[in-house]
Amino acid sequence: MGKGLDIDSKAFVYYRLQGSHNSQFTYFSFSISIPYQFRSSIENYSQKLLTFVYPYIQISFNEFTGERLMRSEAYSAIDTYLSSTSSLQAKRLKADMVKNNQSPVLSMDGHEEVVDEFQGVKLWWKTSDEKRFYKLTFHKKHWDLIIGPYLKHVLKQGKAIEVKNRQRKLYTNNGSNWSHVVFDHPATFQTLAMEPDCKEEIVEDLVTFSNSEEFYSRIGRAWKRVYLLYGPPGTGKSTMIAAMANLLGYDIYDLELTAVKDNAELRKLLIKTSSKSIIVVVDIDCSLDITGQMKYPRQKGNEDGPQTIHVTLSGLLNFIDGFWSACGGERLVVFRTSFVEELDPALLRKGRMDKHIRLSYCGFEAFKVLAKNYRKIECHDLFPRIQDLLNEVNTTPADVAEHLMPTSASGDPRTCLESLILALESAKQAKDKELCCEEETT
Incomplete structure (x- = not known):
C-alpha cells in the first residue's frame, strides 16, 4: 500500500x-x-x-566514578545538600543516624524528585531507582547560571553540611601514615580558664580566618594560619587546641616529629591531611635541637648512642610556609611548647608564626571560670582571699582544678575552696622563704 x-x-x-x-x-x-x-x-x-x-537540559551525577569506582565527592555533596530540603518535598525518604544519637539525617530515596530554586530559577533533581545517580534538569537558557554559580553553591553548601554532621577525628602519625580515633573532647572557649579579653581576641581571630577563603585567594596566599602556643606546663595548651577544633568543627592531626624519619616522610604526612583541620606539632622544644636535626632516644642494642633522624630545620620551615604548606586548604598549624626561649629564632620570625598566644598562670578571672565549671559557683565569701593569693603566687589552672575537683559529686564547695587557699598559702610561704634566703646570700 x-x-x-x-x-x-x-x-x-x-x-x-x-x-x-x-x-x-x-x-x-x-x-x-x-x-x-x-x-x-x-x-x-x-x-x-x-x-x-x-528546551531542557539534563545532567547526571553518578555515585561512583573512575576506574577504581571511587565514590564521587560531587555526588556526596549533592546528596547532603538535597537532604536539607528533600524532607519537605519527597514522599520516600532514607534515614541515617549521626553521631551522639542526635536526630537522623533524612535524604531522598530512589526514584524521587524535588524542586529547587536559585536566584528565581526553578530546577529539578531526580534520583534513579537504586539511587546510583542524581539527574539535574533545567531550561537551557539558564545554562551559565546553573553550570557556574548554582553548582558551586550546591557543592559548597553540601560540603559545609557534611563537615557539620560528620564524626570528627583525632589523628596520630605512624611512619608516613595517619591512624585515628573519634575526637569527642568537650572543651570550649566558654569553659576555658583564661582572661576573657584574651579569649575574645582568639575567638575573633579564628572565626575571621575560617571565613576568609576569598581573601586568601585574592592575595595569593595558602589558606592557612600558624599559631604558637607557649607557657608553663599545666596552663591549658592542649585544652586550648581542643577548644579551637570544637569552635571551627575541625579534625586534629597530632604530629609527633620524633616518629618522622626524614623530610620526605614529613611531606607525605602533610599531603595526606585534609582541609578543615588543625595540625599540631607537639613539644617542638623537645623534638628539635639547635642543629635542626631530630633526635631519637637510644634503642636497645645500639651502642653508638642516640639515633639521629634527618628531619631538618629547613624541612620543618618548608612544612610551615614553603611550597608543601599549600597542600589542601583551610588549615591551622599549631606549635606547642613549654620553653619558647629554646626555639630557633628562624621559627619565630614575623610572617612565619602568624599569632603568638601565651598561656600563663591562673589569674582570678580564670579561677572564676574554673569555679563555675567545677563547683557551679560564681560568688563566694572566700573569693577575695583567693584573689589576693593568686596575685602573689604562680599556680597553673591545672593545679587549681585539682583542688576544685571533689571526691564525690556532692562535695561541699567551701571545703574545696579552703583546700585551695591552704595550698596557695603554703606556696606563698615557700616563695617568701626563698626570697629571704636569696637576700641573706646577697
Missing part, C-alpha cells in the same frame, strides 16, 4: 516526533526507505526540532 509513495524528509521527521499519536504514520514507517546520503541531515534536523520542542 505504501509502495510508490513519495514523501519528503520533513514528513518523515514529523513522523518521528508525532507518529506515536497517529496510526496513519505508523503504517508509513515500515514502507518508507530513506536514502543513506540523507539520513545524517534528517537526524540533525530532527534533533534541532526536538530541542525547540523540549
